[in-house]
Amino acid sequence: MSSGAEHNLRAKAEAKIRERSQAIQNLTLEESKSLLHELEVHQVELEMQNEELREAQHRLEEVRDQYTDLFDFAPIGYLVLNEKAIIINSNLTACDLLGIERSYIIGKPFSAYITNGESRTLFLNLRKAFETGILPSFEIKMKHKSKGEFTVLLQGTITKNKISESTVCRVSLIDVSELKKAEILQLQHKSLQKEKEKIQEYLNLAPVVFLLIDTEYNVQLINKKGCDLLGYNSIEILGKNWLNNFISLADGKGSILSYKYIKNENGLLNPNFESFLKCNNNNMPLMSWTNLTLLDENKKYIGTLIAGEDITERKKLESRRQKYTEELEDIVAERTKELKEALQQEKIINEMKSAFVSMASHEFRTPLTSILSSTILIEKYNELNESTKVKRHVDRIKSSVNQLTNILKDFLSMEKLERGIVTTSKENFTLKVLIKDIIEDLHWMFKENQKINYVEKGSIEVFMDKKILRNILINLISNATKYSQTDIQITAFIKKNVLFIEIEDRGIGIPENEQKYLFTKFFRAKNVSNIQGTGLGLSIVKHYVNLLEGTITFISKIGEGSTFKLAFPLCP
Template identity: 70%
Template sequence: MSKSSAESKLRAKAEKIISEKTDLIKDLTLEESQSLLHELEVHQLELEMQNEELRETQHRLEESRDQYTDLFDFAPIGYIVLNERAEIKNINLTGCDLLGIERSFVIGKPLSAYISKGQSRNLFLNLRKAFETGLLPSFEIEMKHKSKGNFMALLQGVITKDQKNKTAVCRVSLSDITELKKAEALQISHESLQKEKEKIQQYLNLAPVVFLLIDTEYKVQMINKKGCELLGYKRQEIIGKHWFGNFINFENHDKVSLIDQSRHKIKGSLIPYFESYIKCGNNESRLMSWTNVALLDNHKQHIGTLIAGEDVTERKKLELRKQKYTEELEQLVEERTKELKEALAKEKNINEMKSAFVSMASHEFRTPLTSILSSTFLIKRYNDMKEYAKERRHIERIKSSVHQLTSVLEDFLSIDKLERGIVAIKKETFDLNEFIAEIIEDFEWMLTENQKIKHVPKGSAEVFLDKKILRNILLNLVSNAIKYSETDVKIRSFVNKKVLKIVVEDKGLGIPEKEHKDLFKKFFRAKNVAHIQGIGLGLSIVKHYVRLLGGTIMFSSKMGEGSTFELVLPLQP
């Protein structure tokens, strides 16, 4: 009914009442009529004021109603009013949107019509309990949207009285928690993955090789304990760093060469296998062997690379040593083959050497024997002539020739025994200074007028050695020094608890430098002493004797300045 129609009816009703009371005011005086008119005017004014207040109150009520209607209809969650039979008495616009149906089609319908199959029992049990207790606890239920399909909803509410018919109703809030459920599921999945990652990390930490995971930008996302220990950094110092820029040494590679350029390979993936050096925190470089596996998502897109690395530094060193040993072995075989060839060549020349030996021995024996024979003849002649003074010189020649023959025979016997290994060592303690003095005395007959043998001792005089072998060594060295020098010969000796050191020095002819390497060989004689008697066995015998005593012998020599031989022998019992 419109406002003007209501006012017309109200006026008609008022006029009827006034017409019924007209007789009451016919007998009123003018004064009473004026007083009554005044009262009517005041009353009319009061009514107008009351009407104005009523209109303002009605306006405020309409505004409040509109505000509550907005709050109800446009709330961010759905509101539904249900009776005990779960019929929808009222629903806001948000609730309609959740169900995908207009309000006019929802009012009076059971809420179960909008619940997924098999979920109605859950609704009725909770609703029955709510009307008993006055509170609908929170519970989840799967509901249906008219066009978008099912969604998960959270329902909770309270029991109140309906203002119109005073019956109990349940005011329910309805929230779409589908995304929340997805987030919760994602969170659970994330936590599960995190636990799985930690579990995998534990297994990887036990691995004896390096494992790491890099993303498509080659940044480290995961690395095991072995990798951290090898690189010398903590895990947090490695995670997020560019793998190639910070930890790979590109001496033999560049980054481009490590990317698989094959037409059929995944873009950005690494070659399956390569070796490189890594830069460790202690400035050490380690050679690593890397195996790479590309990781792909469900769409076959490259999402990262799993890398396994083995430290092959020591293995490579071992391989190099093995290779070097093989090369050395091959070289040794080659040298031995060469030695065998040389031995065969020497064997072919052995008859020539024997002939040379016989010729040399014959010469060495013939000269002193001839000297003895001639001196004996002259001594007999001088004796017949009673020129006894001249006999002495020839007697000395005979003694010298005999000594020379004895020396040659001893050299032959010594070299034979040494080569057959039948020389026994018999050590004893003796005074070295007295021993060298006896040797000097034995050589007095051999010295010229300008020659002397000087001994300079140092250290202890007592030694523990094979006296006979040491004598043979010194006899050879000193006789050579006297033979090839026209000046004094010096013998220097030094003794301590561990070694005996003897140096024999002369100022004679010297030895040509080109012939130094052959000096200790049998039958070798330097070209510059070919005119001096000798068979070339002395130094070879010395070398054998020194080796037998576990010592060493060295020499230095310059042409025209002389030679120095240094003998070092151990004195340990």
């Protein structure tokens, strides 16, 4: 109790005592003593009651302070509104939410502190609440004096004021702005997670490796192709450093590449590079990487999207293709060279054919002219009975016929050889007898005082095709006598079951630059153009030598002559 209240109570008590003082004056001593005793008892009782009242007052003040503290400093705002939504009371938390002191809030309409467009929602809910006695919770946007708009969850109850007995709405205000932000973030996170899952599904269908790394090169996402190729599941890969754990800087040639090969001075991966991939099964496939740098709206680097293709087989194929191309180029170059040589050879052969036609015309014309003129002269000499002159012309006719026969033989032999219809027939014979017969048959060709010297080391008996060997020797010996003025040397011997025959002349020789064409059909050296010949003889000889599985070689020098060497394997 306050001191003022105690003073007023004492004044009233003294006034009543004065009223009773007259009655007290007529009391006896005993009555006075009894009355005094009663007064003392009442005084003690009053003092005790007064102390109890003080203690009760103190307890009430403590409870009031506790409830005031609970009301004002509650973690949520409290307002008391009348039916017109006028603020009757407010706790300090509600004042803090609005950024306004309590003295400025009391008596103000609640709608003054909510955003435009929300007033209708507030009044409809309040009116319904006063009608039904229930105010369901709803969200509403309010205005802070300096911080702007924020969202509160408003809920309350309808009660009667015990003092004024009026109906009021007790409202709680909970700031859910951060919760709304969290809900938005959660929704965004869920949406991003769904998008990520959808992207992961699409990427898993890709036939190439796809992954996402952050600014520290740590893997944030990788598709199924990447996991399968590396031999790990995604959990084992995610969060690991891509460059340190999975990219090999080996160049495949025993050297190690610098990191400059895969990233620039700013630490960003180069748009394209090739490298080996370190896999769990110790495989090292060669990969071609395409890297896309990711930037945020402020152009800040936030990561890299990487696509990789296994080009191991393609590189092998390219290597094989390159090797094949190089080999093909070599083949083409070789074929081109051969073609040029063939064209050159064809040109030479055509020239030879032209020369042969000219030569053949001349070769046929000369003996035929000789035969014709000799026949005419023979008729005249017969009329004159000059038999000596007739014999000379008969010999000329025989010689001319032999020339024609040899030419025709060359043509027929070449035609048969080219058609492959010439066969061999082996027999036993003595080489010396064969060469002697050939010398006698060719005696008509010999120049004056020209001889053939034959040297044989031991008696040579052979088993081979006598006819083909005869044709070979006739051709070579006739050439030797034709292009030489001196004697011809023939040497024959057998060594290690091989028959060797050498035919040597001291004639005009063969020009060195034309020797490679010597066995070509229709070829005739330039230094024999004035000497009769078809250009088929040595080509025929080469074919015949091959039929006998032998070889023919020669050495020749202009002005010194030529030596042809034959070698034929003999049957054991």
